[in-house]
Amino acid sequence: MGARKVNMYFKQKKDGSCTLNFSEEEIEIIKNKKSIHFTAEGLRHFGNVLMAMVIEFNNNFTDEVKNLKTDEETTVTGVDKDDYKS
Numbered sequence: 001m002g003a004r005k006v007n008m009y010f011k012q013k014k015d016g017s018c019t020l021n022f023s024e025e026e027i028e029i030i031k032n033k034k035s036i037h038f039t040a041e042g043l044r045h046f047g048n049v050l051m052a053m054v055i056e057f058n059n060n061f062t063d064e065v066k067n068l069k070t071d072e073e074t075t076v077t078g079v080d081k082d083d084y085k086s
Helices: 024-033 040-058
Strands: 009-012 020-021
Touching: 009 040
Parallel strands: none
Antiparallel strands: 009 020
């Protein structure tokens, strides 16, 4: 099938919240394959981009959010973007 261009993107608001958006093609791939596979090189690039985004995300977090700790007992839940008001 070959390499594909990644169109997904993170959109962070000034309150620190974020939405991950996918293209229609990416949604179909995830729906059909139930996973995303990265080559070693692809994972390296994805990791580099993700780390840069994590650093940028922190610029919009409050001090309280910046100091949150996460461990194996932490439950992370999402909200429907239509239900979230900022």
